Amino acid sequence: MRGRITTHVLDLAGGKPVIGISIELWYLGEITGAEQAPRLMGAYKTNNDGRMDQPLLEGDEVQPGVYELIFAAGEYFGRMEHLSALSDSLFDFIPIRFRIRDASEHYHVPLLVAPGGYSTYRGS
Structure with a gap:
């Protein structure tokens, strides 16, 4: 079985997928603590x-x-017309840190965003 890391981003305020949001994936190190x-x-x-x-x-x-994973939420909300007064999002960048123990598994880490909050979970 081949492991993989995936994500998707949904805009809760607009009720649609988030198109063109910048995302970075960082590896912070092994679980050993070194x-x-x-x-x-x-x-x-x-x-x-x-x-x-x-x-x-x-x-x-x-x-x-x-x-x-670091999501550039402020960049996204800054260009959203449907938010007008709400376009000044509280969150500029949203980091989601997670641990992989079994590299053969699928790790799906979605992000649900709104100008005043966000949520994530382990998807399938």
């Missing part, structure tokens, strides 16, 4: 469905350890 310099694994933008066209990482690229 200090490592964070490593940028990739930078992405969501498609018309609020997803990437392929996994962020897959196969041998996925290693056990701690990862962080």
Whole structure:
């Protein structure tokens, strides 16, 4: 079985996928606790469905350890016409840190955003 990391982003205020939000995926290190310099694994933008066209990482690229997705929410909300007065989002960048123990599994980490809050969960 091949591991993979995926995400998608939905705009709760607009009721639609988030198109063109910038996302970075960082590898922060192994679970052992030994200090490592964070490593940028990739930078992405969501498609018309609020997803990437392929996994962020897959196969041998996925290693056990701690990862962080950083979503540029302020950039996205700054260009949303349907929010007008709400376009000044409280959240500029939304970091989601998660741990991979079994690199053969699928880790789907979606983000649901609104100008005043956000939510995430482990999807399928």
